[in-house]
Amino acid sequence: MSTLENVKVFEFPKVSDPRGNLTFIEEAVNVPFEIKRVFYIYDIPGGVTRGGHGHKINKSVLVAITGSMDLHLSDGYKEIVITLNRANKGVLIPEGVWVSMQNFSSGTILLAMNSEYYDEEEYIRDFAEFKRFVKTYNPEP
Numbered sequence: 440m441s442t443l444e445n446v447k448v449f450e451f452p453k454v455s456d457p458r459g460n461l462t463f464i465e466e467a468v469n470v471p472f473e474i475k476r477v478f479y480i481y482d483i484p485g486g487v488t489r490g491g492h493g494h495k496i497n498k499s500v501l502v503a504i505t506g507s508m509d510l511h512l513s514d515g516y517k518e519i520v521i522t523l524n525r526a527n528k529g530v531l532i533p534e535g536v537w538v539s540m541q542n543f544s545s546g547t548i549l550l551a552m553n554s555e556y557y558d559e560e561e562y563i564r565d566f567a568e569f570k571r572f573v574k575t576y577n578p579e580p
C-alpha cells in the first residue's frame with residue numbers, strides 16, 4: 440500500500456511558441472499507468488471542498504488545466520499540501536492516499552486521469568475507515 444512517499448509531482452512537457460503553449464501527456468510515458476478513465480471538475484463554486492476520499496485500487500494523476508487549488512494529502516499518518524497552479528504540473532495520487540481539494544480559484548478546471556473505471560466500491564469516503572484500512576497495510580511508522 441502506498442504512502443505519501445509515493446506521491447509524485449510531475450512537470451509535463453510544454454512546447455511554447457509565439458502562438459501559445461502546448462502540453463502533451465502520454466500514457467505510460469508521462470503518466471505511470473494505463474489510463475482507463477478521465478474526468479474533469481469545473482464550474483466550482485467558491486469556498487467548497489471536494490474529494491474527501493481515498494482509493495483501495497485507483498491511482499490518479501491530477502492537473503489544474505486552468506486555475507489553481509490546494510490538495511491536502513494524507514496517508515493516515517501525515518498530511519502534506521500540494522498546490523496545483525500550472526497547466527503542465529501534475530500530481531500522482533496513488534491508492535491508499537486520502538485527498539481533499541480546497542481553495543479553488545475562480546474558473547478552475549481540474550483534470551483527473553485514472554488507472555481504473557469508476558467503481559464506488561473501491562472508494563473510502565470515511566476518514567476513520569480509511570485510517571483503519573491503511574493501518575492493515577502500513578503499521579504505525
Ligand code: TYD
Nearest residue numbers: 476477478480488489490491492556557558
Ligand atoms: P465525487 O467523488 O464526490 O467527486 P470529487 O472527488 O470531485 O469530490 O463524485 C461526485 C459524483 O460523481 C458521485 O456521485 C460519483 C460520481 N462519479 C461518477 O459517476 N463517475 C466518476 O468517474 C466520478 C469521478 C464520479
